[in-house]
Amino acid sequence: MLREEAALAVPVSAHDHVQGNDHAVVTLVEYGDFQCPACAMAYPLVKQLQHRYAGNLRFVFRHFPLGQAHPYAQMAAELAEAAAVEGQFWPMHDWLYENQDAWVATGAAGLEAGARALGLDAQALAATLRNPDIASHVRRDFMGGVRSGVNGTPGFYVNGYLYQGDFDGLAHALGRVIARQQ
Amino acid sequence: MTPLAAGTTAPAFTLPSTPDQTVALKEFRGRNVILAFYPADWSPVCSDQLALYNELLDEFARFNAQLLAISVDGVWSHAALARERRYHFPLLADFEPKGEVARAYGVYDAEHGIAGRALFVIDGEGVIRWSYLSPMGVNPGAAGIVNALEALPANNIQKTIDAPAADAREA
Numbered sequence: 001m002l003r004e005e006a007a008l009a010v011p012v013s014a015h016d017h018v019q020g021n022d023h024a025v026v027t028l029v030e031y032g033d034f035q036c037p038a039c040a041m042a043y044p045l046v047k048q049l050q051h052r053y054a055g056n057l058r059f060v061f062r063h064f065p066l067g068q069a070h071p072y073a074q075m076a077a078e079l080a081e082a083a084a085v086e087g088q089f090w091p092m093h094d095w096l097y098e099n100q101d102a103w104v105a106t107g108a109a110g111l112e113a114g115a116r117a118l119g120l121d122a123q124a125l126a127a128t129l130r131n132p133d134i135a136s137h138v139r140r141d142f143m144g145g146v147r148s149g150v151n152g153t154p155g156f157y158v159n160g161y162l163y164q165g166d167f168d169g170l171a172h173a174l175g176r177v178i179a180r181q182q
Numbered sequence: 183m184t185p186l187a188a189g190t191t192a193p194a195f196t197l198p199s200t201p202d203q204t205v206a207l208k209e210f211r212g213r214n215v216i217l218a219f220y221p222a223d224w225s226p227v228c229s230d231q232l233a234l235y236n237e238l239l240d241e242f243a244r245f246n247a248q249l250l251a252i253s254v255d256g257v258w259s260h261a262a263l264a265r266e267r268r269y270h271f272p273l274l275a276d277f278e279p280k281g282e283v284a285r286a287y288g289v290y291d292a293e294h295g296i297a298g299r300a301l302f303v304i305d306g307e308g309v310i311r312w313s314y315l316s317p318m319g320v321n322p323g324a325a326g327i328v329n330a331l332e333a334l335p336a337n338n339i340q341k342t343i344d345a346p347a348a349d350a351r352e353a
Contacts, residue, residue, distance in 0.1 A: 146325060148325065
């Protein structure tokens, strides 16, 4: 079910992390938290959707760290943003979800393992992380999500409206939009 | 259930927040209050409405607003929940007489014996400025609250700057 009263308040722009075709008929925006177990469960399913709908689907990831519930979520989001400066946002996004159990168990040390796995220079990364733009990108994503009516993670928007329901329903919702617009 | 509408004076209440403390609405005169009625402690974390609000306390503070969450659960359940989820706002126990405050605000679900998922924004004069009842299974998020706080008249924000004076008058 798409909730018409919960519309994406911030349009997709050049500030976003985007995968897929700019002219795709469906844009799926995820508000996610790298320490959220439900987001990690959704991660391979999103990959399946991207594979299934290919050029018809554009995927956007925005940060929505629930830092009180997930103490390393903010740090992980900032690490992904710092990786983005090196053009490595998506590899870091994937690494964080694929290895969530491992890095969450050791917190900051676990996150350093992610930086090493991607071959990021530790000193350059540390300098980037001190740049206030990194944290403010994460905060901007978060507040944009709040204004859009995100009510938990992962929060999925299909062509600008919050999807409420299980993952099979999300796949069907995307399929219906694509079928209608072809 | 019909929640009290904007323009209505918020019914006064005093409820336990811990086994030995109470919170009264009138303590927040001169500040804005967000009342969040919710059905039950211990709903799942990732989709938890209160976990989201817990992330927004600084944002609410910018609007001179204090969040108070209310359910019919008792103080010991509230205490355990607040500790486990690291909530930094009061959870009030509308426990005895059960649901009395929820009833006063028009949001008690008598069939199930729980509070509805209802939100109120109350201004510094104790007047309800916005209310919203969400379907029981739908987490309403925080967009409505933020919009309502932004829509409060600027003089209300101004009052917050003068809050020490207001306190002095009351004393």
